[in-house]
Amino acid sequence: MARLTGGDPSLLRRINSAVVLHALRAAGCGTLTEITRVTGLSRPTVEGVVEGLMEAGLVVEKAAEEGAARRQGRPARRFRFRAEAGHLLGLEIGARRIAVLLADLDGRVIGAQTKDVDETACAEERLERSRGAVAELLRRAGVARGCLRAVGVATPGIVEADGTVRLSTALPGWTGLRLGERLNRSFKCPVLVENDANAAAVAEHWKGAAxxxxxxxxxxxxxxxxxxxxxxxxxxxxxxxxxxxxxxxxxxxxxxxxxxxxxxxxxxxxxxxxxxxxxxxxxxxxxxxxxxxxxxxxxxxxxxxxxxxxxxxxxxxxxxxxxxxxxxxxxxxxxxxxxxxxxxxxxxxxxRLGEAAVATGALRLALDHVEEQLFAVEGTVTARHRTLR
The missing domain is CATH 3.30.420.40 (ATPase, nucleotide binding domain)
Structure with a gap:
């Protein structure tokens, strides 16, 4: 079995990209000099990584602020993480309502939609209601379905790792439903399904009472x-x-x-x-x-x-x-x-989140998945916790 070593070029590229992207996202923006100082990478390495991230659409050069005092000579180029490069959905499928949150890659909510549903509705009706709420929200926000990077879903019941609802006494026809598999047909991105109370716990830890x-x-x-x-x-x-x-x-x-x-x-x-x-x-x-x-x-x-x-x-x-x-x-x-x-x-x-807790937790699950893709690397290396100045 092949071993990954510290000198493996592909591993090094992934590590360097994750470190630079993490630094830019945490700081909001930065120059090549600032990124070099924060990450500890060489300037040529940072230049190459930033160029690659720009080609991937994850980083963009920040325009100079209008009216800002101009220093003598050409100002240093500043770069920022493109939170708008993709979108996330948090979907709550409950007994009496469907709630959807749409966010960018920083987790900032840019749209919300709720739909009532009869608690006696069958599984197919509830799924159709959920798809309709998602479609309406994406249409109102002007976001293409193909721009979604991940979808988090929260629902009552015991949910297995593959998104199957093993048992749900709250929703008719939900027990045994391969919910993750069914929803995957509607999206071209990963769908992560979780129990509603678990999702709410994650939400409160993210931006609530915990x-x-x-x-x-x-x-x-x-x-x-x-x-x-x-x-x-x-x-x-x-x-x-x-x-x-x-x-x-x-x-x-x-x-x-x-x-x-x-x-x-x-x-x-x-x-x-x-x-x-x-x-x-x-x-x-x-x-x-x-x-x-x-x-x-x-x-x-x-x-x-x-x-x-x-x-x-x-x-x-x-x-x-x-x-x-x-x-x-x-x-x-x-x-x-x-x-x-x-x-x-x-x-x-x-x-502190009230009825928004479950959908917010579902959104956080989607954000966690994307952050793992963008920032987590085997052999883990992360940017040092300093702020770009």
């Missing part, structure tokens, strides 16, 4: 809560992608099912959907005794589910997201119970 924490549990609170966790800043999926499925804890016989917990009668709540549950919470706000008892049971159940995960993972921070974030009095009981059950209670916060 931006300064690396050991995090994100709870997507709802009728059947799910959770995503980051350990050392990395998403923890588990062996088969089922880590964080706290909504199944009631199967252990610990407590009643959600439809019983939330019932205000002697019969299970039916149908068990967000509209019916919202009515229960509305009745509780009006002081209805049985509704107040149902809400209390629901909150205690959520608290116990979260406590089980905290005991297993010992996170620094727990972030609560999903529609249950609007429940009055959720955080204090949660903090109190975690202090009661856990050796070291974590901090608890509400999501």
């Amino acid at each position: 931006a300064e924490s690396d050991d995090v549990v994100f709870v997507l609170a709802g009728l059947s809560p799910g959770a995503g966790s980051l350990i050392g800043g990395r998403l923890h999926r588990g062996f088969g992608g089922a880590a964080g499925e706290i909504g199944a804890l009631h199967l252990l016989g610990r407590e009643a099912a959600p439809e019983t917990l939330l019932s205000t009668t002697d019969e299970p709540l039916h149908p068990l959907d967000e509209q019916a549950v919202a009515q229960v919470f509305a009745q509780a706000r009006e002081g209805d005794r049985r509704a107040l008892a149902a809400v209390d049971r629901f909150i205690r159940r959520l608290v116990h589910d979260v406590a089980a995960l905290v005991l297993a993972l010992d996170p620094e921070l727990v972030v609560i997201g999903g529609w249950a974030t609007g429940l009055d009095g959720l955080l204090e009981p949660l903090r109190r119970e975690l202090a009661r059950y856990c050796l070291r209670p974590p901090r608890v916060a509400l999501s």
Whole structure:
């Protein structure tokens, strides 16, 4: 088997290109002299790499700013990373809505689209609704489908590494669906599929409540809560992608099912959907005794589910997201119970991204994929963390 060595020309070219591109992207722009200083590469090497990146469309010479004071002699050429050289999609396929975010290669969102979908819709109808939302967003933004570099997708259920939904109780016909394979037919770029709570955890770590924490549990609170966790800043999926499925804890016989917990009668709540549950919470706000008892049971159940995960993972921070974030009095009981059950209670916060968390996390997954292509090289070498001046 052939060995890659430090002198392998193709490996060196990939390393040098990644280092220069990383430096330019981090700084916004830079001259050849500045890039040489930051990367530690020789000037001839930097000149060759920049020329190659310009031919690839990833770097462009930055035009001189109008009105800027001109120095004596010809000003040094400045170059920048072309974030507009490609685009990314973050797609949330949920029970009641489809949400799409369009961004450039810096992850800056340049367009968004949402579509309602009936929670009883079959898989084909939901897929068609998703394709329609994507097509409408690309058309409005004037972006060709061929310009997409990666698509991140987030959806309820246990998602395997190849994008197959192994189990989903929230979406009809979703269990067993080869979602990644089906969506790949609509795009000419990689499609990455992830569980919705996992995606939301990634989003909160990127630009939400968990931006300064690396050991995090994100709870997507709802009728059947799910959770995503980051350990050392990395998403923890588990062996088969089922880590964080706290909504199944009631199967252990610990407590009643959600439809019983939330019932205000002697019969299970039916149908068990967000509209019916919202009515229960509305009745509780009006002081209805049985509704107040149902809400209390629901909150205690959520608290116990979260406590089980905290005991297993010992996170620094727990972030609560999903529609249950609007429940009055959720955080204090949660903090109190975690202090009661856990050796070291974590901090608890509400999501800063709200309903945008899942689609934002899907977008981050697409961005991670592109960044790995552009900046990660076997034998890893990265630019030194200094700023171009």
